[in-house]
Ligand SMILES: Nc1ncnc2c1ncn2[C@@H]1O[C@H](COP(=O)(O)OP(=O)(O)OP(=O)(O)O)[C@@H](O)[C@H]1O
């Protein structure tokens with residue numbers, strides 16, 4: 001969303017967020033101005049925060065965290081796990 005300073009962008013998202021919370025899980029993420037050239041950065045941050053992945057985690061640890069959390073959610077992980085692991089690995093590569 002693009003708009004002049006103070007026009008109400010943050011407020012609109014805050015209100016939308018409050019309404020959306022009824023009955024479903026809402027995940028929030030942020031973008032930073034120095035990350036503009038890397039379109040996936042906010043998504044990577046979202047995935048890493050949600051799965052509590054640390055930069056120093058190796059592949060096995062990331063795999064455990066992602067797979068464990070997905071199983072707790074009661075989801076079939078086979079189709080999503082590779083994408084989540086890929087994003088978490090991208091995130092670690094970006095931090096190095
Ligand atoms: N629909 C609205 N009704 C009443 N107040 C509003 C509304 N939309 C925005 N405001 C108020 O206007 C002020 C600026 O809004 P907001 O912070 O959302 O703007 P912004 O577009 O995110 O600004 P910036 O570009 O500086 O981040 C805030 O105090 C907010 O509460």
Ligand SMILES: [Mg+2]
Nearest residue numbers: 006009010011
């Ligand atoms: Mg704002």
